[in-house]
Amino acid sequence: MDQGLAAFFASMAALLGALIGGGFSARAARIGGEKTVEAARQQVRDQAQAEADRWLLQARHDAYQVILGAIDAYTDALILPTTEAQAVEAAKQRFRSAELRVKVVGPETVRSAANELSLTFIGVQRVLDDEQPIESWMARRIEEHHDAFVKAVTAVYAWDADATRDVP
Structure with missing residues (x-):
């Protein structure tokens, strides 16, 4: 009986x-499965x-290309004395349309630079509307704001983390 017991x-x-x-073992398998599912979810989120x-960078690139062309056309239309009023108006509308695209895709530093350039164009346009001559300082101001815009755009594409710290 002792042996049986x-x-x-x-x-x-x-x-x-x-x-x-x-x-x-079942608990460990369940935890392992949960970790695998969470890792897969995180991978999907990361992708x-x-x-x-990538989409935002491409949208920004497209918007920046359009506005840079519009800036040149509008600047030429404002500065060249032989430009007709219709050409100035068309260039202004093209710039405004391009500026709206930039406002949508940002970032804020580029939006701000585009806005400063727009305000400069408006000031020059008012001088023209008053039938006053364009002065050299106006062209310089356009060039300064154009350069600031290009610098802001360049920061978006920069690989240097310090240069892009304000870029979302």
Whole structure:
């Protein structure tokens, strides 16, 4: 009877050990599965963010290309004395349309630089509307704001983290 009882207790201990071990194994498998699912979700989020960043960079690139062309056309239309009023108006509308695209895609530093350039153009346009001559300082101011805009755009494309600290 002692041997039978010892065998019974040994089998009960083995069964209890198997149940506890199985429980821990199941828990570990569940935790591992949850970690795998979370890692997959994070990878999808990271890929989506990378794709959104690529899209935004392309949208910014397109908007910047359009506005840079519009800036040149509008500057020429304002500064050249032979330009007809219709050409000035067309160049102004092209610039405003391009400026709106830049306002949509940003970032704030580029929006601000585009706005400063726009205000400069408005000031020069008012001088022309009053039938006053364009003075050299006006052309310089346009050039200064154009350069500031180009610098802001360049910072968007910069690889240097310090240069892009304000770029979202």
